[in-house]
Amino acid sequence: PEDDIGDKACGNVVSTDDLDRVGIRHPKDICRVLKGVKVFSPDRKTVFTINLKHFVLDRRAFGQRLLGDAKHAGVEFSDRTKALAPMVENGKVVGIKTDKGKMLSKLVVDASGFQAVIRNKLLGAERVHGGDTGVCYLEIRELEEQIDPNYFLVYLKGVGNGYCWVTPERKNRANIGIGVQGASNHPSPKTLFYKHVFPWFNLENSKLIKAKGGIVPTRGPINPLYSNGVMFVGDAGCQTNPVNAGGIGPSLAAGRIAGRVVAEVVEEGTDPGEYHRRYMDTHGKQQVALDAFRRFLLEVTDDDLNYTMRELLTEGEIERIVVGRAGAGLWKKV
Ligand SMILES: Cc1cc2nc3c(=O)[nH]c(=O)nc-3n(C[C@H](O)[C@H](O)[C@H](O)COP(=O)(O)OP(=O)(O)OC[C@H]3O[C@@H](n4cnc5c(N)ncnc54)[C@H](O)[C@@H]3O)c2cc1C
Incomplete structure (x- = not known):
């Protein structure tokens, strides 16, 4: 429903750089402004502090703002309309079937989130393996006091083969979650939350406000990002x-590139495959490199990662990796 647009299971953290890069004006309705991110080693003895301004979004308000901006720019919005499947003619997608009928279109953009309702029903399009996903469980809790009011806290490994996070929200409210690799027979993130995360942060005296679950892809981009009449965004x-499952910034960037290319396709007859090329040239390459780093994190033991963070990598190097600005020399070292 229209009123729920923006409301989803999410840590809700986005860097101001990510918004500036796509020219999105800073939201007014935010939960908190953060100084940056703290990344903890599995034994929590080494902490890397990345000082980079982030917002904790009021996710629903942000989604509603973007929807309002889109409508203002002329987008026609069909509320409560469920996309069901692509319509294919001679191997090319020419529209979609919805629960309210068919919609024909010169180009289709599948931006339906992890469900990828069109891509997953398209013969030949890439599928996402469970091992390339993060299965998450989070709770919004009212704490006695914030664990750290100024930073988004990320705890690498330590629990299962994933990560935990703490997002300080308004006042003493925090979004505390855990993500595990979604390989077959993966452990339940909720069970791990109650077994490990709950006692870690002494949550006994906190009040549960809301619990949510969600899945996020954690791999390189779908290849190709445009295929037979459909763009995947x-x-x-x-x-x-x-590495950190942050998708708000890259999704906004991809949406902007896709929007420009769609306009060029309609007005100038540009090849829609331009969307894939432009995304890969600007963001995709770093994403592929970060995927290699994720594989390293999955394979390395907790002890080795403790050692790597304590003795081998510097704070500046981790910052360059996390924000996607690592050069060839750093990747070689890793
Ligand atoms: C637990 C968790 C924590 C996260 N934390 C962060 C974080 O702190 N920072 C960050 O940057 N990223 C985070 N992410 C990732 C981030 O939420 C996503 O990458 C981002 O929301 C992707 O945006 P999207 O528009 O592609 O998909 P979505 O935000 O999922 O939007 C998809 C839209 O498509 C609609 N839709 C779905 N199916 C259909 C259908 N059949 N017909 C019509 N409409 C449909 C949905 O209703 C929804 O409105 C997190 C993800 C999870 C799961």
Whole structure:
């Protein structure tokens, strides 16, 4: 429903750089402004502090703002309309079937999130393996006091083979979650949350406000990002940072590139495959490199990662990796 647009299971953290890069004006309705991100080693003895301004979004308000901006720019919005499948003619997608009838279109953009309703029903389009996803469980809790009011806290490994996070929201409210690799027989993130995360942060005296679950792709982008009449954008195109599962920034960037290319296709007859090329040239290459780093994190033991963070990598190097600005020399060292 229209009123729920923006409301989803998410850590809700986005860097101001990510918004500036796509020219989105800063939201007024935010939960908190953060100084940056703290990344903890599995034994929590080494902490890397990345000082980079982030917003904790009021996700629903942000989604509603973007929807309002889109409508203002002339987008026609069909509320409560469920996309069901692509309509294919002679091997090319010419529209979609919805629960309210068919819609014909010169180009289709699948931006339906992790469900990727069009891509997953398209013969020959890439599928996402469970091992390339993060299965998450989070709770919004009212704490006695914030664990750290100024930073988004990320705890690498330590629990299962994934990560935990703490997002400080308004006042003493926090979004605390855990993500595990979604390989077959993966452990339940909720069970791990109650077994490990709950006692870690002494949550006994906190009050549960809401619990949510969600899945996020953690791999390189779908290849290709345009195929037979359809563009895949956002989680549907696996456009996230594979290491920290941050997808708001990359999705906004991809949406902007896709929008420009769609306009050029309609007005100038540009090849729609230009969307794939432009995304890969600007964001995709770093995402692929970060995916290699994610594989390293999955394979390395907790002890080795403790050692790597304590003795081998510097704070500056981790910052360059996390924000996607690592050069060839740093990747070689890793
Ligand atoms: C637990 C969790 C924590 C996260 N934390 C962060 C974070 O802190 N920072 C960050 O940057 N990223 C985070 N992410 C990732 C981020 O939420 C996503 O990458 C981002 O929301 C992707 O945006 P999207 O528009 O592609 O998909 P979505 O935000 O999922 O939007 C998809 C839209 O498509 C609609 N839709 C779905 N199916 C259909 C259908 N059949 N017909 C019509 N419409 C449909 C949905 O209703 C929804 O409105 C997190 C993800 C999870 C799961």
